[in-house]
Amino acid sequence: MVKRVVTGNYAAAFAAMLARVDVIAAYPITPQTFIVEHLSEFVNDGLLDSAFMRCESEHSAMSACVAASATGVRTYTATASQGLALMHEVLFIAGSAHLPVVMPVVNRTVAGPIGIWAEHNDTMPQRDTGWMQVYVEDNQEVMDMTIQAFKIAEDKRVLLPIMVCLDAFILSHTVEPVDFPDQDKVDKFLPPYRPDHAVLDPKDPMIIGSFSPPEYIQEVRYQTDETMRNALEVVEEVNAEWAKEFGRDYGGLIEEYKTEGADAILITLGTVTSTARDIVDEYRAAGKKVGLVKLRFFRPYPTEAIRKVASKCKAIGVYDRAVSFSAGGPSWIEARNALYGYTIPVINVLAGLGGRDVTEPDIRLMFDKVLEAAEKGEAENEIVWIGTRGVKP
């Protein structure tokens, strides 16, 4: 094992190389560009034996990935923001055809107004495309989850594509120390992809994506729903195996941090989790009973795990870096759905939209709001916008 100081983008690219991807089809977009640039160098330098296609748009890139994956080979791409939006219609095809493409998405605000910084309004609207989504916190997790993503996606009980979501710049362009797993250990962990459900081969013809009348599509939807639910178990298994082989345990669907005895729990996703760990430590030291849940998987959604968390605290806050206008943040909406029938207050805290820095005072305010709700048993404001000029949090 080698430790190097690298960016999240480098970790995402290197992980694809360790996974021995067969096809990479991509189009560059800030802040993801370096992922495909690094990969093109690896291929050029003979380090990676992989077909590399630079396409003319993300729509074409995802179409190429669908076609490549349908021939039964391990397929990879990366994108961000508008690029993901442009892929939108093709994402459904990968999902419904059960093509386990792996795609890091560097979360970047979707225009307008145009910006390049972190927001989750690119990945959140893709939640119903049949793709799994995992949100990561640091560059080590970018590396580890990209490799695990292949194993989860290619599991015969799942066979669904997956997005590994990392925050723009905060991870993509930030260097920090990362353990590089050994190739032979990765090879053992991740055997070659050998599917039989979708393999385009002229010698053994099959039809993929044919015109289908209403007699069939509802069953196809149910298959996607069932395999997405199967993924709940597979994520835990793969996490456990990773922890055993590589010594890093991410908790699976969610990670709990100091939730024992906590009255107020904040559910975060993405990089805000890291700063929130410091604030939990600070508040705990001051005798404030707070805890943290890092929501890792948004699809499949860990309903049971969230319910377990809710049954041991007095109030929950859900952090979102995106908003569904007039309805609240998507992660909060999901949590409230999971917690139907629970009587504790579940509030939404919104911050960091458009890439605005989420500061320590911001996160303290989040915990204060949840603590207040825990104490009173109700919340004055269910949806709290933090750090928005002219809006009282």
Added chain:
Amino acid sequence: MFEVRFHGRGGQGAVMAAQALASAAFQEGNYAVAFPYFGAERRGAPVMAFTRVDKDKIFSKTLIYEPDYIVVLDDKLTGLVDVADGLKDDGMAIINSNAKPEDIELGKSVKCATVDATTVALETLGQPITNSAILGAFAKATGLVSIDSIVAGIMDIFGSRIGEKLAAKNANAAKVAYERTSVGTCKGTMTYEKGGKWLPDYKELPLGLATRPMKTPEGLVGPGSFVDNKTGSWKTFAPVHDPDKCIMCRMCWFYCPDGAIKEVGEGDAKTLEFHLEYCKGCGICANECPKDAIKMER
């Protein structure tokens, strides 16, 4: 309330007929809806359309499973599709056929009207499109809408699509058919086999519907399953090839949407074979042929 189910083939205008009937009923002060149900979107494939008429606003948004009336635009369908499926016992069938009602077999003995709408259409329109003529038969056989309203309905729906002049010709087709309609009772001696459609549950369905060639009790599915699908029964006109005029340019072969034209023989003996069990009679080959070497004949 009365409910009508139209059976036709893609391109025969069943949908426009259903709409024109709705318009006719509406013009008599009713509330009426008409809607299509497309299967495979192919010219010649069996299609259905529906009309529902009531005095008050209609809320139902479902297909019609137990119609009061069925209207069949193409009598060759009656041997292939159980057109009378669900037809009420006191319901009625209106069929495009040159046969007498008594000679029609629907697997169910019900009131039945026939008219040779194809001949009427050829006489009045110069084309075998029967959707307007059959409405004249509907008016005559059921008495539910007057022929004047049918004419108004055709002018409304056809007029907005194909222009007033052609609509008037279609209205005339309805009037001619009205006069030639005979009413009686059809036979119900044969039984149609139920089902026949491959409907696996979600576990049996190949994941994501990625399908290899498979034999099922209901026939072939997946690549190559067209072999089972004898589209030759769809045609009114069949291509007749004249090898003397043919220069083997293969334009017809290239354009045939059903792959029904095959090259046979070697060298100078090379010629074309038309597989009539698959040829659906669309006439595209004849239209594309630069040497006029293909004629469409009834």
